Amino acid sequence: AIYDQQPKFPTFELTEDKTDSVENYLKVVVENSQDTPSYTIRIVKDVKVAESPMWLQTKLMNAGIRPLNNVVDITNYILLEYGQPLHAFDYDQLQSKEIIVRKANNGEALTTLDGEENSLTSEDIVITNGSVPVALAGIMGGLDSEIEDTTVTVAIEAAVFNPISVRKTAKRYNLRSESSSRFEKGINLSTITTAGDHAAALIAELAGGTVVAGTSSQSVLEIQDKVVSITLNRINRSLGTAITIEEVKAIFDRLGFSVLEKEGLFEVAIPPRRWDIEIEADLVEEVARIFGYDNLPSTLPISPAQPAALDNKQRLVRHTRRFLEGAGLSQAI
Secondary structure, eight states, rough: TTTTTOOOOOOOOOOOOOOOEEEGGEEEEEEEEOEEEOEEEEEEEOOOOOOOOOHHHHHHTTTOOOOOOOHHHHHHHHHHHHHHOOEEEEHHHHSEEEEEEEEEOTTOOEETTOEEEEEOOOOSSEESSSSEEEEEETTEEGGGGOOOOTTTOEEEEEEEEOHHHHHHHHTTTTTTOOHOOOOOOOOOOGHHHHHHHHHHHHHHHHHHOOOEOEEEEEEEEOOOOEEEEHHHHHHHHOOOOOOOOHHHHHHHTTTTOEEEEEEEEEEEEEEETTTTTOSSSHHHHHHHHOGGGGSSSOOOOOOOOOSSSSHHHHHHHHHHHHHHTTTTTTOOO
């Protein structure tokens, strides 16, 4: 946006096996849509788990992530590229054709990928195989369903979980992960399924898998632009500038925001990737950012000059204090 350039993102191609359907593998049930507004599973079969190509390992290591195998590395790569946490299950280890997302039962046990057994509470969101938990939602997977060298069928989870619940659970078990830190701060709701599809396409490419047709999902999300209104006068008054209507429209255009302007009133459509923008002040900040902080005028505050003398009240207070101190008293303020 600063250089007024249009970003070009590489595309990917997802090829599905139309002779096989995800319905033959898994059904997804979400018990509480407030805890889990969107949950999607994709199946990739005939996978050969091995070491990732060096370019992928290098990208992960540069970001401080330890490479494990091609399937797990791809989910971490997508995490970095989209900001969307994913989780890969060994489908055969799930030993079920049903995924139920629900609140945990008090005292329910789950051994996470770090080898620690945790006693869960009813405040935790868990992914279950219909009977027992197989992952702590948005934080860490379970040890029993992790990807191993013998894995042949992978179930890829792409979802969004309640950020407050994720934060509290991560803190409760001291399990703050790359995944939980994203869910706590917010993710781009418009690319949840895209990220899952891209991961499936990469697994097919790098691990020799075949993507099964369709997804099993449950979602209540309505993905749409958020409209925030602001006037030209409000922008200029806040920044102390004299920016024109055309300049403001150009700034919003460079940021990728659709804008309608009528008599100095801007109706700005904010895409889901910018979930941090909600109020007028956020738009003022965006205009200042692209206009350039160094271009904002610097002025000193103007205040009326006071005569350099004490008035009668000030003189009385000062003299009284001096005489009382002279009498050996101390003032407590």
